[in-house]
Amino acid sequence: MAVVLLTDMDEAREARWRDVLARALPEETIVAGAGVDTAGLEPAAFDVAIAANPPAAALARFPALGFVQSLWAGVEQLVHNPALPPDAPLARLVDPNMARFMAEAVTAHVTSLHRDHPHYARAQAEERWAPAPAVYARDRTVGFLGTGELARACLRQLAGLDFPLLGWSRSRRDLDGVETFAGDEGLTAMLARTDILVNLMPLTAETRGMIDARLLGRLKPGAALVNVARGGHVVDADLLAALDEGQLGEAVLDVFDEEPLPAGHPFWRHPRVHVFPHVAAPTEPESAARIAAANIRAFRTGGAIAGLVDRARGY
């Protein structure tokens, strides 16, 4: 049996990924989707797919898939792909290297918001010497939406920096050094105390559009938002309105509904929106390939697959 790599990438990038995966899995035949017709194998010869948001038609060609490994941590597109075989296990990428990157990005965002970097950049643009009162980290509360692997990596790092930490998730989770919340009442309680809100939720039917006027209106006035999860969590117009009313002080956005962020989008020019081009936690090909390889070996030998997706839950 063989492994097919199915992506929405251009052919050259897909071929580079295939080569990295082939080095991590020398015992397998790995064929890139673009090369399937010339590989001399029947579609039924492939029992594993490594998937990076492939179109449904590409996935539907392979009738014998027994396991699908995502190359990305977020599977909100893949899990709703109508061609996904209903009974095959699906795994998302759970990569401690990605969690390191995420923790470092979120630490940079939280600490630079904490020390008013956006204010000082605006003052410099006007050649204004404008010292603002400093606040200790111990008086600046950071609230997380989501308490999964990536959020926990961030929380561990921020705990060493003195910030009081709060975390909200669908089902409440006990975390060392973090006050945790669940449910709508819990969300209200957390937001009312949050100075800097970090979004690291999975994107599901329930969380899509959740960062809207109502949620932003429950934050401490002047709080900041850091979105490093998915653009689909945010209602853009509500975010802009909250900024313009002063309810939201700053928005650091690493992810957008449409990426690259289209020319002319108001986020580009808003003085309190800080645009990052989806760089918080890049997938490292070598590291991702090692993790995909371990999971494929586990599938072959009946071992434990890491990052199995609960399809009903969506992540």
Next chain:
Amino acid sequence: MAVVLLTDMDEAREARWRDVLARALPEETIVAGAGVDTAGLEPAAFDVAIAANPPAAALARFPALGFVQSLWAGVEQLVHNPALPPDAPLARLVDPNMARFMAEAVTAHVTSLHRDHPHYARAQAEERWAPAPAVYARDRTVGFLGTGELARACLRQLAGLDFPLLGWSRSRRDLDGVETFAGDEGLTAMLARTDILVNLMPLTAETRGMIDARLLGRLKPGAALVNVARGGHVVDADLLAALDEGQLGEAVLDVFDEEPLPAGHPFWRHPRVHVFPHVAAPTEPESAARIAAANIRAFRTGGAIAGLVDRARGY
């Protein structure tokens, strides 16, 4: 005997400081310099001065000073004040609260440089979606000029964030988790490995102008500088030249030769200079007053004074 507060502040600010100090030292008579003539006390009645860069003429009026406590951590002006009584102990302010502020400011500067915030701000200004390759903190070396209290507070915090840490000082000092250097050869060795250079040296005759073309030229090409010590350490023209040649990638400057930074200074408009209005580690009046009070009580009772200045060394 009484305590005189001598500053270069305007009368209102000096009076606020006097009140904070009086609350911390209720057993002492504390007179602000501006009020000495109406206080009904002879100049010889004052045996302690609390000093915040007073003019020499103000200090010279008090013939009986036995102890001088600085309100600031940096004493480069006070130590060279010709009216400073030659035999009286001089203490600078050593305040753990100030060290917290400094550690938080330096963490924000180092992590936001590490994650390329200046690059992304410039890209946003041009509406450019321009992801840059990410680097782990473990591959980004931070070098410190100076290993005193403030530097050590920063180093402790950065150690938890995975950065390899180097530290240079006049005499080499052993520090946990930091590779330390001294002397000119040590400086060359450290600079050659430094991606982000943080200046926290005292300003002395030896360190004035030390961050010049020669020093910057020994850094790793494209390295960044964070100056949170004194503007006098930096030769401004050399810094600008190093930026324009690309030898220096970014400069985060919290301190300047003249403060506020004068209108029209090229730092305001340089795209790779990030101006902060001397806000890294503000003195907190309550905290500073507690520390000054403890030192004055130690002076009165023959106890140990914290932060004694070695006048020959200059700090």
